[in-house]
Amino acid sequence: MRLRTGLKGLLRRLHIITWAARFARGRTARRRWPHLFRASESLAVLSGRGGMIALVRATASPLGLREANLELIVSLLDDAGIDYFAVRGNSDFRSVLGVSEQDRERVVAALATTRLTAPVYVSACSGERLVGSSSLCGSVRARRTGSRARVLRTGMVWADPGNSLVLGLRYGCDIEFWRTEDGRLVAPRPNRVTEDIALDEPRVSVPVSRLTGFAALHTRRTQSVRTVEACADVLPEDVRFPVDVVYTWVDGAAPEWQRRRARFSDGGYHTESANAARYISRDELRYSLRALEQNAPWVRHVYLVTDRQRPDWLSLRSSRLTVVDHTEIFQDPAALPTYNSHAIESQLHHIDGLSEHFLYFNDDMFLGCPTTPGDFFLSNGMTRTFFSPSQVPRWGLTVGDRPVDAAGKNNRKIILDNFGSALVQKLRHAPYALRRSVLFEMEKEFAGAHHSTSHSRFRSATDISIPSSLYHYYAYFTGRAVPSEISFAYLDLAKPEISRRLGILLNRRDRQAFCINDTVSDTFEVNRQTLMLNAFLEAYFPVPSPFERKEREAR
Incomplete structure (x- = not known):
């Protein structure tokens, strides 16, 4: 033998x-x-x-x-x-x-x-x-x-x-x-x-x-x-309309950004809203863009929303990418600067040139295998909603609520008041399928809560979370969204089993989307996790995207 x-x-x-x-x-x-x-x-x-x-x-x-x-x-x-x-x-x-x-x-x-x-x-x-x-x-x-x-x-x-x-x-x-x-x-x-x-x-x-x-x-x-x-022939299920992608991104390690943020107290009513882990950039955006190019080549244009920043490796030569500053989408200059993702997300539909149908990504979201537009939209224009098994706590607002739970409770009150239904489930932290016209409609329909959120400099107990939750319930009850499924994995860098789970994910490559998140790590953990995460992402997405600067551009 x-x-x-x-x-x-x-x-x-x-x-x-x-x-x-x-x-x-x-x-x-x-x-x-x-x-x-x-x-x-x-x-x-x-x-x-x-x-x-x-x-x-x-x-x-x-x-x-x-x-x-x-x-x-x-x-x-x-x-x-x-x-x-x-x-x-x-x-x-x-x-x-x-x-x-x-x-x-x-x-x-x-x-x-x-x-x-x-x-x-x-x-x-x-x-x-x-x-x-x-x-x-x-x-x-x-x-x-x-x-x-x-x-x-x-x-x-x-x-x-x-x-x-x-x-x-x-x-x-x-x-x-x-x-x-x-x-x-x-x-x-x-x-x-x-x-x-x-x-x-x-x-x-x-x-x-x-x-x-x-x-x-x-x-x-x-x-x-x-x-x-x-x-x-074009078939009834064929999605023929253009789909864009919007990212929000920040480099919390940039000295100028840190100085601007330090001018506004300690930032937030809850430790999670102020924790530095929320603003850490581990180069996830680079690899998320690689994943996008590899697994969603049908995307028309990418918009990167930032606060007077852009990654050093990002190329501005691509005709398919536009960097959008906060000043270009916030209608009221008094709301800036802001360090509240809920506030930033409330203004995404104001991006000039954005398509009616688009996907919203955080930079810690990745497409893990090839997808089609039909995975996120129906051909009649409806958006797909990916509900999570996780639930919004049932009790009312409390002082100790995490920002995500406080926003979920505020969303629930709006849906209950307007549609007589109490939302329970959160959404998966996967790319959010959105319609621009619906977001404009919501800005007008819920003007008070929308204005309050957009003017909250840090995450607040009065925030609503629009593209990551409220939109999907509102669109569902108004006949413009449908519950769907996506193969998904959520990985928390702070968990002890993270190394094993990353290895399984890399070996199988079978999830349409996955998220690698961190909200509580300290500085020592960040350094160790960054090395581990970068090795994983480089192995999973080794092919540079057209959005990265080539060596001759860096000179």
């Missing part, structure tokens, strides 16, 4: 050496597909994934891999003269091409031509599920799989230079073999549009963004693909 295992390892190493030599000599996919492969790329063997060969790419991203796999397979079929059409599959994160069953042998032969140029994998599918192990196109196993599977999943594997982000066949291109039956082509599995098409169904060309909600609909040009008219 040891000899067999050692032989397999040796063969695997010889295999990667052969591929690396081809790359070095230029006899690779760079010659055949120069727009898909770059001279600086290399290969790596992923020991934890059965020795799969990954293309190492500094800009690896799920959307990038999805698009590259689609373009690769389309070019193979075009070169072989094989007819195909894109299908609206049941996953937004991979593409689907339909071909006639009669062309099966030609398809398998076309895939086999990659064996001397690029490490492209193939696996059989049963429905949407992979069956068996993946194998390199051109191998005996790949030919066997291609000869009988009704659906093949094909594609490359990408990894960042540190191999901490590995992207595989989840972002591949499925090839479906449609059989001929009663003069029509019949699908081998369910899709989102049709069970069959006519043999002479006309082909049309559409942007890839028409077929998936994961594409960058409003921000960049996307490639076109050949499909049939049934798949080219």
